[in-house]
Amino acid sequence: MFDENADRKLCIICSKGTLDMAYPGLVLANAALMEGIDVTMFFTFWGIDMINSKKMDSLKCTPLGNPSMGMPNGMGIPNLIGALPGMTAMASTMMKKEIEKLDFPPIREFLQMVADAGGKLYSCRMSMDMMKLTKDDLFEEVSDVVGAMEFMEMSNGAQIIFI
Amino acid sequence: MSMTKEFAGKTILLDDEGFMENPAEWDKAVAEELAAEIGISPLTDGHWQVIDFCRADHQSQGEAPTLRRITQLAGVPTKELYKLFPKGPAKKVAFVSGLKKPTGCI
Numbered sequence: 001m002f003d004e005n006a007d008r009k010l011c012i013i014c015s016k017g018t019l020d021m022a023y024p025g026l027v028l029a030n031a032a033l034m035e036g037i038d039v040t041m042f043f044t045f046w047g048i049d050m051i052n053s054k055k056m057d058s059l060k061c062t063p064l065g066n067p068s069m070g071m072p073n074g075m076g077i078p079n080l081i082g083a084l085p086g087m088t089a090m091a092s093t094m095m096k097k098e099i100e101k102l103d104f105p106p107i108r109e110f111l112q113m114v115a116d117a118g119g120k121l122y123s124c125r126m127s128m129d130m131m132k133l134t135k136d137d138l139f140e141e142v143s144d145v146v147g148a149m150e151f152m153e154m155s156n157g158a159q160i161i162f163i
Numbered sequence: 164m165s166m167t168k169e170f171a172g173k174t175i176l177l178d179d180e181g182f183m184e185n186p187a188e189w190d191k192a193v194a195e196e197l198a199a200e201i202g203i204s205p206l207t208d209g210h211w212q213v214i215d216f217c218r219a220d221h222q223s224q225g226e227a228p229t230l231r232r233i234t235q236l237a238g239v240p241t242k243e244l245y246k247l248f249p250k251g252p253a254k255k256v257a258f259v260s261g262l263k264k265p266t267g268c269i
Contacts, residue, residue: 005251
């Protein structure tokens, strides 16, 4: 009983560095671990911000060019207003509050939770080179910096989600 | 479809996924046998800390707590929780505690 996921393996590729797009990967990774599924997260391009120890605590989301995002009362935010100074900070603060209300932890704590639950974290070599980052710049639970081909090897037989 | 099964000399009503239908039928002896059924035996103090919290939290909240709630409120770290109930703790914790499958996302 409850061993139906014993051989299931999931790889989640996180390619976005905004606050709103950091959560889907984390929520799915954590849900999979809670279900007994083997989880590997691979961070590439802007997704590296999620594991960059200098940036991960201050990810932002912006209403600019995002028609889905509005005020809690359902009113939209016109791009011209969204472009005003301080709007991104305000939207990010609001989003953080909403996330907290749902009892979802901040990014760093969430990643720690995933790591403690046995999830493996890897960073993309090419993105790191492009951003002039080394492993020392990353969240300490990141196991390694790997290339695309290594990722292909480690994701053999896994279901892959790209975010 | 519900079914019944014998645990610790009691006839227990289970839902179609095997979770206990009625938490009131649960007792510690039943928990030991439920745990053994999913390969966790014997139950240690660490397990009981989690189970006791789940029972109390279900009593006050009306549903099985999420793992996040257990780590936050019962003071059991994530690593420990996955050691006590390995490979899919969410369902296993609820199952042994005689509760329904948890519905929370965290």
